[in-house]
Amino acid sequence: MKPIGVFDSGVGGLTVVKELIRQLPYEDIIYFGDTARVPYGIKSKETVVRFSIENTLFLLKHDVKLICVACNTVSSVALPSIKSHFRIPLVGVISSAVREAVYATQNKYIGVIGTRGTIDSRTYEKEIRGLDPQIKIKTVACPLFVPFAEEGWLSGKVVLEVAKKYLKPIKDSGCDTVILGCTHYPLLKPVIKEVLADKVKLIDSAKQVAMEVKGILACEGLLSKNRKKAKHKFYVSDNTAWFSDVAKKFLGEPLGKVKKVNNV
Numbered sequence: 258m259k260p261i262g263v264f265d266s267g268v269g270g271l272t273v274v275k276e277l278i279r280q281l282p283y284e285d286i287i288y289f290g291d292t293a294r295v296p297y298g299i300k301s302k303e304t305v306v307r308f309s310i311e312n313t314l315f316l317l318k319h320d321v322k323l324i325c326v327a328c329n330t331v332s333s334v335a336l337p338s339i340k341s342h343f344r345i346p347l348v349g350v351i352s353s354a355v356r357e358a359v360y361a362t363q364n365k366y367i368g369v370i371g372t373r374g375t376i377d378s379r380t381y382e383k384e385i386r387g388l389d390p391q392i393k394i395k396t397v398a399c400p401l402f403v404p405f406a407e408e409g410w411l412s413g414k415v416v417l418e419v420a421k422k423y424l425k426p427i428k429d430s431g432c433d434t435v436i437l438g439c440t441h442y443p444l445l446k447p448v449i450k451e452v453l454a455d456k457v458k459l460i461d462s463a464k465q466v467a468m469e470v471k472g473i474l475a476c477e478g479l480l481s482k483n484r485k486k487a488k489h490k491f492y493v494s495d496n497t498a499w500f501s502d503v504a505k506k507f508l509g510e511p512l513g514k515v516k517k518v519n520n521v
Contacts, residue, residue, distance in 0.1 A: 258284075258285070258479075258481040258482065259320050259321060259322035260284070260285035260286055260287045260321050260490075261284050261285070261286050261287070261323055261324075261325065261470065261474075262286075262287050262289075262319065262321030262323065262324040262325065263286060263288045263289070263316075263324070263327050264288070264289040264290070264291070264309075264312040264315075264316060264324070264325075264328070265288075265289075265291070265326075265328040265331075265440065266290070266291050266294065266295045266296060266297040266298075266328050266330065266331070267290050267291065267292050267295035267296070267407070268292070268407055268500060268504060268507060269327070269328065269403070269406070269439060269440035269441040270288065270290065270325075270327025270328060270440050271288070271290075271507035271508055272441070272461075272463040272507060273325060273327035273350065273440055273463045273466055273467060274286060274288055274327070275507065275508050275509075276464050276466070276467035277325070277470060278489070279467070280467045280468065280471050281470070281471055281480075281481075282487060283483050283484055283485070284474075284480075284481050285487050285489065285490075286487070286490070287316060287319045287321055287489075287490050287492070288489065288490070288492065289312055289315055289316060289494075290491070290493045290500060291308060291312060291494050292493045292494055292496055292500055293493075293494035293495035293496075294308055294494065296330075296403065297330040297331060297374065298372035298373055298400075298403075299373065299374060300374070302335065305331060305334050305335045305374075306334070306335040306339070309331045309335045309338075309339050310338075310342055313339055313343055313347075317343070317345065319490075322345075322346075322474075322479050323346040323347075323348065323470060323473065323474065323479065324343075324345055324346070324347050325348050325350075325466060325470055326339070326347060326348065326350065327350060327440050327463075328350070328440065329350055329351065329371055329372065329375045329438050329439050329440060329462065330372060330374045330378075331349070332351045332380070333351060333374070333375045333380035334374065336349045346473055346477070348466060348469055348470055348473065349466070350462040350463070350465075350466045351380060351381060351384060351438075351462070352384060352469075353462070353466050353468065353469040354437075354438070354460050354461075354462040354465045355381065355384040355388065355436070356388065356465075357460050357465050358385070358434050358436050359385060359392065361460065362433055362458075363433055364431065364432075365389070365391055365392045365393060366392070366393045366394075366395070366430065366431055366432045366433060366434075367392055367393070367436065368395045368396070368397070368427040368430065368432035368434070368435040368436070368457075369382075369385075369394065369396045369397070369435070369438045370396075370398075370399045370402075370423070370427065370435065370436070370437065370442065370449075371398065371399070371439045371442075372398060372400060372438075373398040375398075375438050375439065376396045376397070376398040376438070377398075379396075381394070381438055382394050395427055395430040395432055397423060397426050397427055399420075399423040399424075399442075401419050402419075402423070402441060402442055402445055403441045405445065406441035406445060407503050409506045411444055411445060411447070411448065412447065412448060416445070416448055417448055417451070417452070420448050420449060420452045424449065424452045424453060427453065428452065428453055432457065433456070433457060434460060435449075435453065435457055435458070435459055435460065436462065437449070437459055437460060437461055437462060439462075440462060440463055443461050443464075444506070444507065446459060491504070491512055491513075491516070492515070492516050492517070492518050493516075493517060493518070494517070495517065497517050500515055501515050
């Protein structure tokens with residue numbers, strides 16, 4: 258059977274890969290991390306669209322059956338453009354998380370944390386209000402969470418103090434549900450929970466998108482019939498050693514060989 262394709266601007270999409278492996282253990286995965294051009298969150302919409310089309314074309318060379326856009330920035334500013342260029346099923350990380358958050362909230366107040374690019378796009382707000390116009394929304398950009406996750410700074414005094422500063426508006430607002438609007442953020446879930454307290458429900462976009470992918474493959478009759486151990490391949494556009502080191506933190510195990518792609 259054909260593999261699932263996944264791409265991200267760097268390593269954050271590995272949280273999605275981890276969930277795909279957990280929920281779909283017999284599916285082969287091809288992952289591309291555009292580490293030479295990360296971060297996407299500070300780039301123009303036109304640039305993000307161009308990079309995303311190039312990443313999609315790379316995965317199509319590997320004959321994938323579905324592509325998961327494991328990047329909130331791409332999902333928020335470029336997904337419609339990518340879908341207009343390609344016929345293959347394309348799944349972003351926003352819609353499924355929004356549906357779960359709207360279902361979960363009891364007090365009709367949802368918080369969203371993400372990169373500046375994702376927050377400034379207001380895509381989460383539009384999608385939430387599209388499902389329920391009565392819901393109140395509080396959004397906060399948490400730019401340092403990405404480098405914290407990539408460097409393995411997942412706890413400690415510095416991380417906690419930064420989290421308290423970022424999350425104060427969310428905590429003060431009274432939101433009962435918070436969307437982790439960046440695929441890096443699940444790694445910081447323990448410290449986020451510590452700041453917001455257990456009564457706040459955290460919506461993990463990685464978990465939700467993996468469920469959506471599973472549903473689409475089942476509906477389209479594309480689930481792998483193979484019951485042997487799946488094979489996964491990882492490609493990056495720069496710095497394979499750094500990617501392998503960070504990926505071990507994300508996945509909890511070594512990747513094996515990571516291949517560098519010079520021209521996407």
